[in-house]
Amino acid sequence: MNWNELLRLPSTLLAILAAVVLFIALVQLVAARQRLHERRHFAVAGHTLLLVVFIVLGVGIAGMALSLRGYRFLDEEAPVVQLDSQILAPQRWVVTVTWPDTATRKFMLAGDDFRIEAIVLKWKLPAMLAGLPPLYRLDRISGRFDDANEEMNGPRTVIDFGQAGPLDLLDLRKQFPRWLPEVDTVFGSGAYLPLVDGGHYSVSLMRTGALVARPDDATAQRIGQPLGG
Structure with missing residues (x-):
């Protein structure tokens, strides 16, 4: 890093x-x-x-x-990770996640899409006026089925990124809210996109806390193709 x-x-x-x-x-x-x-x-x-x-x-x-281990400062638009997908079998994928510091991890996902989620922390007015930016950390990635019945009955693949520290701020706020009066809101943000073989995606986080996933041009064309195309 x-x-x-x-x-x-x-x-x-x-x-x-x-x-x-x-x-x-x-x-x-x-x-x-x-x-x-x-x-x-x-x-x-x-x-x-x-x-x-x-x-x-x-x-x-x-x-x-x-x-605060695992949390990062949130800029105007913070690049979060890059994802690359390869198909192993119908609705079975291996996804490689690459962080901005070039660290990588591989995950096995089941489904038609990937869904990635982050935890976002915002501050109350005094801290905001002092220029303290929001914080975020990646929480998990999971597979998602397009069909609701498959989503209920199919194999669930949910992977915790494991970025939280032993005294995670989110857990401390839940247990001792009076100890952290400057924390305004803690909320989750997520985004999902269809998986395609050889797909490449970039995930970023807006300053509003919205997580955005974007395919590159070649991946977008493959997503737009009909099944079997």
Whole structure:
């Protein structure tokens, strides 16, 4: 992952800030030990107090970084992933997902379409006025059948992207809503398109939170062909 992609992750920025704060705490520890050797007890107490404050602050920021693992800042239109599909058998597909940092994963899907979903988090007015952008993370990808009966009775293929951290912000907001007063809304956004053999799709997220899936020109032509064409 390049630095441009890393800096789009709020967890990265918070981790850097936590490291800086904990480094300052380490400086206070060294200073406290020096003052102790000099028998300057009042200065020792001051440095010890600052040490405790910076440790608590650093651990708190590190916890926030863990809760935001997998989330990214939402720009005017953020590219999310690229998808490539290959057919294995009727209504059976292998889908390769490529992230902007070139990381890839392959999934097996059943159905006629793919559906991809994301979690979007927006802030209340004070945070918005301060320029804090919305956040998002990919949630899951699944296969979708065009026929409702097949959708009910056919094999379900749902894959969790597994991008949530151990203290995911979404879970924390559900359990402790009063702890996160600046979080305005958390909602899901999804998009689906028909799967074709050799298909290539780009998925992006608008600043409004709408997830948009687009086929390239060749894929769009194949989608428009009648079955068996």
